[in-house]
Amino acid sequence: MADPVLRVVSLSHAYGRRSNVVHALTDVSFDLRRGAFVSVMGPSGSGKSTLLRCASGIDRPASGAVLLDGTDLTTVSEVELTELRRTRIGFVFQEYNLIPALTTEQNIALPRYLAGDRPSKDEVTTVLSWVSLGDLRARRPSELSGGQRQRAAIARALISEPDVVFADEPTGSLDSRSSDEVLRLLRWMADERGRSVVMVTHDPVAAAFSDRVLFLADGRLVDVLDRPTAGLAAERMARLELQGA
Secondary structure, three states, X not given: OOOOOEEEEEEEEEEOOXXXXXXXXXXEEEEEOOOOEEEEEOOOOOOHHHHHHHXXXXXXXXXXXXXXXXXXXXXXXHHHHHHHHHHOEEEEOOOOOOOXXXXXXXXXXXXXXXXXXXXXXXXXXXXXXXXXXXXXXXXXXXXXXXXXXXXXXXXXXXOOOOOXXXXXXXXXXXXXXXXXXHHHHHHHHHHHHOOEEEEEOOOHHHHOOOOEEEEEEXXXXXXXXXXXXXXXXXXXXXXXXXXXX
């Protein structure tokens, strides 16, 4: 079996000081193979978004390691980390984070410009075709629906052909039809483009699109579900909610 593209090893993180310390993550470990789609679920405050931010290099954990093809994101310099985030890591936010003054194609191309690598028109056109936005390339975010904006945000994450795409509640603001489109796109990215996907979600239906679900509670990895269905994911979530009540 090939080495995992991402290894999270004994990751721990805390906020606050002394008597006000909150342990957001405690000794969390998992591997992610290339082309895999993993969801992260858990009750509110369980550490899901903290895990995503630490695993993607946005935040540095208090301890542990995050190995991207063997490179430890927790030990490289800020300059190296910024370069890795621009070229090998994609991030999709719930609120899109598109720049209002830029067109769809300009928003999508932005990460490459920031990396000093101007993409060709053909490259942008190809990525637009992946997310079915070719006819909307000249529109600004205010002229797009919520689902179209999220597809533009996913295209922006894909323009650099990253190894791993992290998605934080990418369907949280969408209606059911737009959610389905976005989830099918994430599944396609894993299956057809070989991108590894880590998605935080509260929705068992969304989790059913993934290969595996990691369940967090009080900052710890407490359960893993392979080949999830919406029913099984909902059942595990209900059990965690009852245990925390």
